[in-house]
Amino acid sequence: MNASTGNALQDALKKHQLNFMPLIHTMGMLPVLLILCVMFQLVTGYAETADFSHAWQSGRFLSWQNLSIIAQQASINTVLGAGMTFVILTGGIDLSVGSILAASAMVAVSISLVPGASFLAFPAALAGGLVLGLCNGGLIAFLRLPPFIVTLGSMTAVRGLARLLGNDTTVFNPDLPFAFIGNGSIFNIPWLVVIAFATVVISWAVLRRTVLGLHIYAVGGSPDAARLSGIRVPFVLLFVYGVSGLLSGLGGAMSAARLYAANGLQLGQSYELDAIAAVILGGTSFVGGVGSIWGTLIGALIISVLTNGLVLTGVSDIWQFIIKGFVIIGAVALDRYRLRGSART
Amino acid sequence: MSKIELRSAGPILEMRNISKTFGKLRALRNVQFSVAEGEIHALMGENGAGKSTLMKILAGAIRPDAGSEISIGGTLVAMTGPMAAKALGIAVIYQELSLSPNLSVAENIYLGRELRGKGLAAGWLDRAAMIEGSAEVLRRLGASFTADAKVCDLTLAERQLVEIARAVHSNSKILIMDEPTTTLSERETERLFTIIRALRDEGLAIVYISHRMEEIYELSDRVTVLRDGTYVGTLETHAISPNAIVQMMVGRDISTFYKKNHDAHNLRGKPILSVKGMSDARRVKDCSLELHESEVLGIAGLVGAGRTELARLIYGADKASAGSVAVDGVVKRIATPLDAIRAGILYLTEDRKELGLFLDMSICNNINVGVASRDARMGGLLNFRKSRERSAQAIKDLNIKVTSAKGLVGALSGGNQQKVLLSRLLELNPRVLILDEPTRGVDIGAKSEIYRLIDNLAQRGIGVIVISSELPELIGICDRVLVMREGRIAGELGGPANEAINQNNIAAILTAASECDVPEHRHAQYTNLESRAS
Numbered sequence: 116m117n118a119s120t121g122n123a124l125q126d127a128l129k130k131h132q133l134n135f136m137p138l139i140h141t142m143g144m145l146p147v148l149l150i151l152c153v154m155f156q157l158v159t160g161y162a163e164t165a166d167f168s169h170a171w172q173s174g175r176f177l178s179w180q181n182l183s184i185i186a187q188q189a190s191i192n193t194v195l196g197a198g199m200t201f202v203i204l205t206g207g208i209d210l211s212v213g214s215i216l217a218a219s220a221m222v223a224v225s226i227s228l229v230p231g232a233s234f235l236a237f238p239a240a241l242a243g244g245l246v247l248g249l250c251n252g253g254l255i256a257f258l259r260l261p262p263f264i265v266t267l268g269s270m271t272a273v274r275g276l277a278r279l280l281g282n283d284t285t286v287f288n289p290d291l292p293f294a295f296i297g298n299g300s301i302f303n304i305p306w307l308v309v310i311a312f313a314t315v316v317i318s319w320a321v322l323r324r325t326v327l328g329l330h331i332y333a334v335g336g337s338p339d340a341a342r343l344s345g346i347r348v349p350f351v352l353l354f355v356y357g358v359s360g361l362l363s364g365l366g367g368a369m370s371a372a373r374l375y376a377a378n379g380l381q382l383g384q385s386y387e388l389d390a391i392a393a394v395i396l397g398g399t400s401f402v403g404g405v406g407s408i409w410g411t412l413i414g415a416l417i418i419s420v421l422t423n424g425l426v427l428t429g430v431s432d433i434w435q436f437i438i439k440g441f442v443i444i445g446a447v448a449l450d451r452y453r454l455r456g457s458a459r460t
Numbered sequence: 461m462s463k464i465e466l467r468s469a470g471p472i473l474e475m476r477n478i479s480k481t482f483g484k485l486r487a488l489r490n491v492q493f494s495v496a497e498g499e500i501h502a503l504m505g506e507n508g509a510g511k512s513t514l515m516k517i518l519a520g521a522i523r524p525d526a527g528s529e530i531s532i533g534g535t536l537v538a539m540t541g542p543m544a545a546k547a548l549g550i551a552v553i554y555q556e557l558s559l560s561p562n563l564s565v566a567e568n569i570y571l572g573r574e575l576r577g578k579g580l581a582a583g584w585l586d587r588a589a590m591i592e593g594s595a596e597v598l599r600r601l602g603a604s605f606t607a608d609a610k611v612c613d614l615t616l617a618e619r620q621l622v623e624i625a626r627a628v629h630s631n632s633k634i635l636i637m638d639e640p641t642t643t644l645s646e647r648e649t650e651r652l653f654t655i656i657r658a659l660r661d662e663g664l665a666i667v668y669i670s671h672r673m674e675e676i677y678e679l680s681d682r683v684t685v686l687r688d689g690t691y692v693g694t695l696e697t698h699a700i701s702p703n704a705i706v707q708m709m710v711g712r713d714i715s716t717f718y719k720k721n722h723d724a725h726n727l728r729g730k731p732i733l734s735v736k737g738m739s740d741a742r743r744v745k746d747c748s749l750e751l752h753e754s755e756v757l758g759i760a761g762l763v764g765a766g767r768t769e770l771a772r773l774i775y776g777a778d779k780a781s782a783g784s785v786a787v788d789g790v791v792k793r794i795a796t797p798l799d800a801i802r803a804g805i806l807y808l809t810e811d812r813k814e815l816g817l818f819l820d821m822s823i824c825n826n827i828n829v830g831v832a833s834r835d836a837r838m839g840g841l842l843n844f845r846k847s848r849e850r851s852a853q854a855i856k857d858l859n860i861k862v863t864s865a866k867g868l869v870g871a872l873s874g875g876n877q878q879k880v881l882l883s884r885l886l887e888l889n890p891r892v893l894i895l896d897e898p899t900r901g902v903d904i905g906a907k908s909e910i911y912r913l914i915d916n917l918a919q920r921g922i923g924v925i926v927i928s929s930e931l932p933e934l935i936g937i938c939d940r941v942l943v944m945r946e947g948r949i950a951g952e953l954g955g956p957a958n959e960a961i962n963q964n965n966i967a968a969i970l971t972a973a974s975e976c977d978v979p980e981h982r983h984a985q986y987t988n989l990e991s992r993a994s
Contacts (some may be wrong), residue, residue, distance in 0.1 A: 326836045404820045
C-alpha cells in the first residue's frame with residue numbers, strides 16, 4: 116500500500132506532538148483565552164473602521180473598562196467554579212449550586228430587612244449555603260448515594276425552597292448592608308473581582324498546600340485506594356460538598372449585592388452548567404484526581420470573554436449559545452489530545 | 461545455546477527486524493520471532509522486556525517502526541489495525557477478558573459477525589443458527605456450559621473458554637495467550653492446558669506468555685526470550701534448564717534467589733498479632749492465627765480460598781461478622797483501615813493499580829500520602845521538606861528506579877510501582893505487615909529485592925504475613941505457612957511443632973477432601989469476581 120505516505124504523515128504528527136505537547140501541558144487553556152482576546156480586539160476594530168491595518172488600535176475589546184466588566188461578569192462563575200472544582204476533583208458533580216445561590220440570596224436579603232439583624236445578612240448567606248452543601252455531602256458520603264442523583268434532586272428541592280423563602284416574590288432592600296461588594300471598588304478594583312480572586316487563591320492553598328488537599332486528589336484518583344491508605348473518604352466528600360455549598364452561598368451574597376434584590380425563581384438559573392463548563396475548560400478531569408483551580412479561573416474567563424466579545428461584535432443571542440457550546444466541546448477535545456501524552460499505564 | 465533450525469514446513473508467522481520507539485524510549489530493537497503451525501511457543505522476559513509491545517504489534521494495536529517485517533504463511537503483510545490482524549487469523553486472549561457479560565455465549569462468539577435471517581426475517585438476528593454454530597465449537601472444546609448461557613453467569617475459567625471458542629470459531633490460525641492462568645485454580649489450569657494442547661494438535665500456532673516457569677515446561681515446545689527490548693534467543697524448551705532461561709531473561713545468575721537470611725526460630729519473639737474467630741458470614745469462616753515478632757508467616761491457598769478476604773477483615777477494609785484482633789495482647793476495635801493503621805497493622809493490596817497506587821499522582825505523593833497527616837505542620841499544612849526527604853530516602857533504600865520523584869507513578873514498571881507502594885506502608889512504621897501477592901506482575905530482579913526487604917523487616921522485629929499463590933515463594937521466604945481452603949485455615953506447616961514446609965505437604969492440605977467441594981469452590985470464585993467488578 117502507500118506505506119511511505121503513511122509514514123510521512125506519522126512523522127509529521129509526531130513532530131507536531133513534540134512541538135506542542137509541552138506548551139499545551141503546562142499552559143492548559145491559557146493560549147485559548149489569549150487567542151480569543153486578540154481575535155475579539157481585531158474583529159471589533161474591523162467592525163468599527165472596516166480597515167485591517169487600523170483594526171488593532173481601534174478595537175473596543177481590550178479597553179480597561181471592558182476588561183473590568185469581563186472580570187466582574189466572570190466573578191460569580193469563578194466562585195461557583197472553585198467550589199465545583201473541589202467536587203469534580205473527587206469524581207463527583209454538584210448540580211445544585213445555582214439553586215443554593217438563589218436560596219442563599221433570598222436568605223441574605225430577607226434577613227437584611229429585619230430591623231437590628233441586618234448585619235447578619237452576609238454571614239447568613241454563607242451559613243445557608245454551607246448547610247445545604249453539607250446536606251448534599253452527608254447523603255453522598257454516608258448514605259453512598261450517587262452525587263449526580265443527590266444534587267439533581269437538591270437542585271429541584273432547593274429551587275423550591277428559594278421560592279418559598281420569599282413567598283415566590285422578589286425581595287428588595289435598597290439599603291442592603293453588604294451592597295458594596297456588588298458595586299464598590301477597592302483601589303479601583305471591583306470588590307467582586309477581589310472576592311473571586313481571593314477565593315481562587317485560598318482554594319489553591321487548600322488543594323495544594325494542605326493534607327486535606329492531597330486527600331481530595333487521592334479520593335478522586337481512586338476512592339478504594341484512598342480508603343485502604345487510611346484516608347477518611349466520607350469526611351473528604353462531606354468537605355468538598357460543604358465547600359461547594361459555602362461558595363454557592365458566597366455567590367448568592369454577591370448576586371444579591373449587585374441587584375439589591377433577590378428572586379427565588381430567576382436567580383442562578385443554569386449557573387451550575389456554566390460552573391461545570393468553567394471547570395472542564397480548565398482541564399480538570401471529569402473522572403476526578405486531575406486538575407487545578409487556576410484552570411478553572413481561566414475557564415471562567417474564557418466563558419466571560421466569549422459572552423462579552425460576541426455581544427460587542429453584535430452576534431445574536433441565538434448564535435452566542437451555539438458558538439459557546441462548540442467552544443466547550445472543542446476545548447474538551449483538545450483536553451483529550453493533551454492527556455493522551457501523559458504516562459498512564 | 462544453539463539456535464534451532466526452522467521446521468521444514470516453514471513458520472506460519474515470522475516477525476523480523478521489529479522495532480518500536482515511543483518518544484525517546486526504544487521499546488523494541490530489531491526483534492525477531494517466529495511460530496510454526498502446530499506449535500506452542502512461549503514468549504518470556506521480565507516486565508518491560510517488550511513482550512506486550514511485540515504482541516500488541518502482532519495484534520495490530522500499535523504500529524511498528526519502519527523497516528519491521530511481518531509475514532504470515534510466507535507472504536509479507538501490512539498490519540494496519542486490529543481488524544486487519546483479525547482478518548489474517550490472529551486472535552488475542554487478553555488478561556482482562558473482552559467479552560460482553562450481559563450477552564449470551566453465542567452472541568459473544570458471533571460478536572461483529574452476527575448471522576442474519578433470510579426472507580421475511582432479513583435484517584433480524586438468527587439466534588437459533590448462532591446457538592447451533594456455537595454449540596458445535598463448544599462441544600469441540602469440551603465446554604460444560606451451553607451456548608445460550610449468559611456470560612455473567614460463567615466462572616472466569618469458563619469465560620476464558622468462550623474467548624478461545626470465539627477465536628477458534630473465526631478460523632484463527634494464530635492464538636496469543638497473555639498470562640491466561642493468573643486467575644485460575646489448579647484444576648482449571650489443567651483443563652485449559654488440555655484444550656491448548658488439543659488446539660495445537662489441530663494445527664494452530666499458539667503464542668503463550670507467562671511468568672510461571674512450570675507452565676512453560678509443561679506446555680511449550682519452544683521458548684523465545686526477550687530482554688530490554690532485544691531478542692536473546694529461541695530454544696527447544698526441553699533442551700534448556702529453568703535456571704538457564706532465567707539467566708537469559710535477567711542476564712545474571714540468580715541461584716541464590718529464594719533464600720531467607722533471618723532465622724525466626726532464634727529471633728521469634730512474643731506474639732504481636734493474634735486474630736481470633738474471624739468470619740464474614742460469606743467467604744471467611746472462623747479463622748484464627750497468631751503472628752510473632754520477627755516472623756514471616758505465609759498463607760497459601762487457591763484463588764477463592766478466602767486469603768485476601770481474611771486479610772481485608774483483619775485490616776478493617778471489609779466488615780467482619782465475628783472475630784477479634786489483638787495487637788501486643790490488647791484487643792483493638794478495627795472498623796476501618798485507619799483504625800488498623802493506628803494499631804500498627806498495614807496491608808499491601810494484591811491489586812496495586814486499582815486499590816493501591818494513585819496513578820495520576822507523583823511518586824513522592826504516593827509515598828507520602830499515608831504519612832502526610834503525621835508530618836503536617838500547624839494542623840494540616842503539608843510538610844514539603846519532610847516529604848522530599850522521605851521520598852528521597854525511600855527511593856534510595858528500596859532501590860526504586862526513577863528519573864525524578866516528581867514523575868508520575870503510572871510511568872514506572874511493575875516492580876518499581878510495587879516498591880513505591882511498599883514504601884508508603886513502611887513510612888507508617890508498621891508492627892504487622894500483611895503483603896498480598898507482593899511479587900505479582902513484578903520482574904525477577906525486583907522480586908529478589910522484595911524478598912530481601914521482607915527478610916530485613918523481619919530481622920528488625922516486624923511481623924510479616926505473606927499471601928501468595930506461588931508455592932516456591934512461600935517455601936523460600938516463610939518461617940511458617942498456613943494453608944487456607946474454603947474460607948478456613950486447613951493446616952499449618954513449619955514452626956517448631958509442625959511438618960516441614962514443602963510443595964508436597966502444602967499440596968496435601970490443599971487437595972484433602974477436595975473431590976466433593978467442586979460446586980462450592982466454583983461459587984466462591986464467581987463471587988470473588990463479582991465483588992471485584994463492583
